[in-house]
Amino acid sequence: MLDDFLMFSFAPMLIGLFIAITCAILGNFLLLRKQALVSDSISHVVLPGIVLAFVVTGSAATWPMMIGAGVAALLSVAFIEVIVRFGRIEPSAAMGVVFTSMFALGVLLLELSDTRNVHLDVQHALYGSLESLIWLDAVGWRSLLDPVALAGLPHELWRVLAVFALVTGAIIVFWRHFVLISFDETFAASAGVHVGLVSIFLISLSAIAAVAAFDAVGSIIVIAMFVCPPATARLLTNRLKTQVALSVLFASLSVIVGILASGYVLRPFGYTDSVSAAGMIAVISGILLAASAVFGKHRLAVN
C-alpha cells in the first residue's frame, strides 16, 4: 500500500502541490488587480507556441516550450494592437478575438501535427498527464533518502520545484511592491515604483508558472488554481497575508483530496476506472469556492 503510494501517487501529488501553490500565490495578486482572467488568457494564447515548440524540437524540454510560449504571447499582443488600431474596436473585444483564435490555432496544430513523435494531444493539453508521472524506482520510504532512486523521479518535478522557488522568492522580496501597485497605483508611481515594470513582472511570473505547469497538469488545473483558491480565501478574510496563507491551504487541499479521490470517486457507481486527477483537483477547488461563497464570513461587500 505504502509502496504503491510512493510509486504512483507521490510524484504526481508533489508536482501537483508545487504547481497549485505557485499558481494560487500569484492568483491572489491577479485577483486583487482584477486580472484573474489573465491566467486564463495566458494558457489560451501560449498553446500554439508550445505545440510548435514540441513539433519542431520533438521534446518537452523546458526552454523550447518557454520560448515558443513567449513568442506566441508577444504575437498575441501585436495582434491585439493591430486589431484595435485598424478595426477601431475596444481592446477587450480584440483580446476576446485573439485569445480564442490562438487557442483554436493551438488545437488545430495539435490535431494536424504528427503525434507519433510528439507525446501531445488535446486531451493532454487540457488535462495534462499527472497520472503518468510515476516513480518506478521507489521501493519504500528508504527511497526518499536514496540518491539513485531520487534521480528516477520524473523530471517535471524539478522543473515545477524551480518555478515554485522562483515565484515564492519573488513574492517575498517584492511583496511590498506587489501590494502597493495592487492597492494604489497612482501613489506607488508617485513614490518611485515603476508600476508598469512591476505589473509586467507579475504577469511574467504567472506566464512562467502557467507554461511550466502546462505539460505536467494541463491548462484546466492551471486556470482553476489561479482563480479558485485565492477567491475562496478572499471570502473568508479581510487580511491579505491571511488570504495568501489560506489560498495555499486550499490549493494543497484540492490537490491531495483531488488525487486521492480520482481513484475512487466512481467506485460507488459500480465503475473501477479512475477519473482524471487534474480534473478532480479542479472540481475540488470549485467545491471549496462554492462552499465559501455560501458560508464565507466576508462574502458580502462591506459597504
Add this chain to the structure above:
Amino acid sequence: MTELTSTEKSPVLRVNGLSVSYNSDPVVYSVNFDIPHGAMSAIIGPNGAGKSTTLKAVVDIQPRLTGQIEIFGQTYDKVRNRISYVPQRASVDWDFPVTVQDVVLMGVYPTLGLLGRVRPMHWAKVMEALERVGMTGFADRQIGQLSGGQQQRVFLARALVQDADLYLLDEPFAGVDAATEKAIVKVLKDLQSKGKTIVAVHHDLTTVEAYFDHIVFINRSIVAAGSVAREFTEEHINQTYGRLVASQKQVI
C-alpha cells in the same frame, strides 16, 4: 525687512510651459505658475479644467508634452522623498483586504527599499499619524468599513508618515463630512506652521479664503495665480468659471 535666504525666496514648485494631452486632445496648455515656500495653495477650476492632470504631471505620473517642472530647484525624481502626493480617494478599491494601519504604513515603503524590515520605529510613526488625524481607534479596521471622511483621513495619515516638505493633495475635501473637513484643515495648517508647503485641488469657492493663502485659477490654462488676498477676485472667478458662479459669490 530682513533679506530672505535664497532657498526661501525661490519658489518650492515652479511649473513652466506645461502642456499635457490625451490622444492628441490637449488637456492643459502653457501652464505657468509658482508656489512660494510655506504657502497653502488651492488649485481652483471647473470640472475637466485639468487640475488633477496638472498635479499628476508635477509628480511625474502624467507624461507631459512640453514644459519644465522644478521642485526645490530640482527635477521630481531627485527630490521624490521630500514630496508627498495624496491621490483622489476614489482612485483606489476600498474593498482591498488591508487594515487602516497597513495603508498608513505604505507611507514608509519608499524609504524601506527592497529588503528593509518594518521596525517598531515605523509603527510608532503610523500610530502618531493616526492620532493626528483622529483615527487611533480604527488602526485595526478593514478599510472597507470606513466612511468617505475616514478614508480621506487614512490617506492623509499615510502622507504624514512620509515626512515630506511639500504636500500635494488631489481633492482632499471631496465627499467628506464637515468634521473631517475641519480635522484635515487643522492638520494642514499645522503642517504649514512648521514651514511645509501645501497644494490642494479644491472645489468649494466659499472656503477658499478661510483655508488658503495662495490660489491658482486654472481652466485648461492658467487664469491667475498668486496670493488669495490679491487674486481671489470676482473677475478671476468669472474668467475661470463663467458668469454664473461669479454671481453666486456675490450672494455669499
